[in-house]
Amino acid sequence: MQARQRSYSHSESDTADDAIYAELDPAVFRKRLMSWYRQHARELPWRGITDPYRTWVSEVMLQQTRVAAVVEHYHAFLRRFPTILALALATEDDVLAAWSGLGYYRRARMLHKAAKFITEERGGVLPSTAAELRTLPGIGEYTCAAIASIAFGEGVPVLDGNVERVLLRLLGRPEEGTMISRTFLQRQAAALVPRRRVDHKSNAAGDHNQAMMELGATICLPRAPLCLNCPVFSMCKTRGEHVTLLRATQRSRPAAHLLSLRKRGTATQVLLERRADDVALMPGMYELPPLPLDAVENREPMLRVRHSITNTNYYVQVFAPRGSTDRALRRAIPAAKADLHWVRTNRLHSLPLTGLARKILQRLDVMETRPVTLPEPLSDTPAAPTRKKPRASAVKV
Numbered sequence: 001m002q003a004r005q006r007s008y009s010h011s012e013s014d015t016a017d018d019a020i021y022a023e024l025d026p027a028v029f030r031k032r033l034m035s036w037y038r039q040h041a042r043e044l045p046w047r048g049i050t051d052p053y054r055t056w057v058s059e060v061m062l063q064q065t066r067v068a069a070v071v072e073h074y075h076a077f078l079r080r081f082p083t084i085l086a087l088a089l090a091t092e093d094d095v096l097a098a099w100s101g102l103g104y105y106r107r108a109r110m111l112h113k114a115a116k117f118i119t120e121e122r123g124g125v126l127p128s129t130a131a132e133l134r135t136l137p138g139i140g141e142y143t144c145a146a147i148a149s150i151a152f153g154e155g156v157p158v159l160d161g162n163v164e165r166v167l168l169r170l171l172g173r174p175e176e177g178t179m180i181s182r183t184f185l186q187r188q189a190a191a192l193v194p195r196r197r198v199d200h201k202s203n204a205a206g207d208h209n210q211a212m213m214e215l216g217a218t219i220c221l222p223r224a225p226l227c228l229n230c231p232v233f234s235m236c237k238t239r240g241e242h243v244t245l246l247r248a249t250q251r252s253r254p255a256a257h258l259l260s261l262r263k264r265g266t267a268t269q270v271l272l273e274r275r276a277d278d279v280a281l282m283p284g285m286y287e288l289p290p291l292p293l294d295a296v297e298n299r300e301p302m303l304r305v306r307h308s309i310t311n312t313n314y315y316v317q318v319f320a321p322r323g324s325t326d327r328a329l330r331r332a333i334p335a336a337k338a339d340l341h342w343v344r345t346n347r348l349h350s351l352p353l354t355g356l357a358r359k360i361l362q363r364l365d366v367m368e369t370r371p372v373t374l375p376e377p378l379s380d381t382p383a384a385p386t387r388k389k390p391r392a393s394a395v396k397v
Contacts, residue, residue: 024170024171024188024191024192024235026191026192028235029192029232029235030192030194030208032231032232032235033208033211033212033215033231033232034207034208034211035231036211036215036231037207037210037211037214037215040214040218041210041211041214042067042214042218044067044071045058045071045074045075046058046074047210052126052128052147052151052152053083053084053126054078055146055147055150055151056111056126056143056147056151057074057077057078057111058070058074059143059146059147059150060107060110060111060138060143061073061074061077061102061107063104063107063142063143064103064104065102065103065104067217069101069102070102072101073098073099073101073102076098077098077099080094080098081095081098084115084118084119084124084126085115085119085124087111087112087115088112088115088116088118088119088120088124089119090112092109092112092284093284093351093352094350095108095109095111095112096108096109096284096285096352097349097350097351097352097353099352100285100351100352100353100354100355100358101353101355101358102355103309103355105282105285105352106138107138109138110137110138110139111138113137113138114136114137114138114139117136117137118136126147126151128148128151128152128154129148129152129154130144130145130147130148130149130154130156131144133147133148141159142158142159142160145157145158145159145209146158146160146209149193149203149205149206149208149209150203150206150209150210151206153203153204153205153206154205155193155194155195155204155205156190156193156205157186157189157190157192157193157209158189158209158212158213159182159185159186159189160213160216161216162212162213162215162216162217162220163189163209163212163213163216164185165216165220165222165242166212166215166216166220167185167188167189168185168238168242169220169225169236169237169238169239169240169242170232170235170236170237170238171188171237172237172238172242173242174242174243174244175242175243175244175245176245177245189212192208192212193205193208193209194208215230215231215232222241222244223241224241225240225241227239227240248311249311250308250311250312250313251311251312251313252312252313252315253312253313253314253315254293254314254315254316254317255290255314255315255316255317256290256291256292256293256295256296256301256316256317256318256319257287257288257289257290257291257316257317257318257319257356257360258271258288258289258290258291258318258319258320258329258330258333259288259302259303259318259319259320259360259364259366260289260320260329260330261320261345261366262342264342267344267345267346268344268345268366269342269343269344269345270288270342270343270345270348270361270366271288271289271330271340271341271342271343272286272287272288272289272340272341272342272343272351272353272357273286273287273288273289273290273333273335273339273340273341274286274339274340274341275287275339275354276339281309282354284352285352285353285354286341286343286351286352286353286354286357287353287354287356287357288318288356288357288360288361289333289335289340290333290334290335291319291329291332291333292332292334295329295332296317296319296329299319299321301317301318301319302318302319302320302364303317303318303360303363303364304316304317304318305318305356305359305360305363307355307356307359314356316356316360318360318364320364345361345366345367348361348366348367349367349368
């Protein structure tokens with residue numbers, strides 16, 4: 001269905017806003033939403049848990065990242081760092097290695113920094129309110145509300161992209177991207193969230209916020225929403241896609257990398273470059289050495305892959321020649337010799353690799369791929385109540 005256009009001027013009064021709030025009956029809305037959520041919520045590893053630390057880790061991982069990718073890393077990360085103290089005592093390289101493949105590595109650095117702060121300044125105890133959580137490194141408006149409601153039952157609304165989309169469509173509003181629109185949606189979300197604190201039977205606010213995000217993630221999709229499966233379809237003014245802002249055009253860039261392997265006894269080593277600590281993008285991470293494009297002109301790559309970072313698509317060619325050609329390409333690497341390291345392939349999982357390096361090494365079977373089984377959506381079963389440097393194996397060239 002085509003989205004209905006309904007405009008609201010920025011001069012509308014609070015009285016008009018209050019009239020709009022009245023169009024969504026909170027009690028009726030919550031009843032329909034929660035009935036649907038209990039039957040259809042996906043069974044995800046961070047639901048139905050009672051450890052606030054695990055909720056915190058999951059919410060940071062889920063920022064701008066697909067659920068499938070988070071499922072792959074969540075358990076492994078927690079096995080390596082089962083508590084706030086374990087995370088605080090780890091080196092940054094270890095944390096980045098466990099995070100490798102999730103992208104947006106600043107999240108991992110801030111998570112590590114916050115764990116140190118909590119350990120040193122708060123006795124190792126995670127704050128229980130959104131206001132206190134907001135003071136921690138790397139925790140913004142969305143994350144503090146999600147943790148406070150899901151882990152501690154505080155009646156605060158969560159407003160991520162999924163929830164924004166649900167509310168805009170319910171109220172028949174276009175996406176405006178303004179602070180006034182954002183404030184309006186925040187007030188609407190707050191009007192819907194339950195105020196009851198968590199008790200021994202339920203966590204009304206946490207369940208509600210997770211249900212809102214689940215509705216946006218599985219039913220109220222950005223394109224071709226599944227309106228006939230929506231539990232609040234009769235309350236929706238849009239019933240289809242809504243008017244959205246134009247997105248930034250994706251840029252395209254070519255890139256070339258060298259895959260150089262060597263044998264040392266029974267071990268296989270791969271040549272990696274460590275990015276400088278002062279670069280803006282992925283500092284301290286390991287990647288396959290980049291090559292100048294003119295050095296690989298008229299050469300046939302062994303692999304071509306596409307890799308996206310924010311709004312740029314990289315069309316990457318990987319070269320792995322042999323003999324004298326290999327030496328010529330190694331000489332073409334712009335990086336300083338001190339930044340190049342021979343790493344045993346059986347130790348790659350312990351290094352902070354860039355997502356592109358991980359993708360290439362796994363695609364070429366240089367690095368082991370660890371299979372992931374995603375949970376199936378539930379149909380009839382209710383959802384559970386919520387509540388520093390390289391290791392010795394990295395040898396400089």
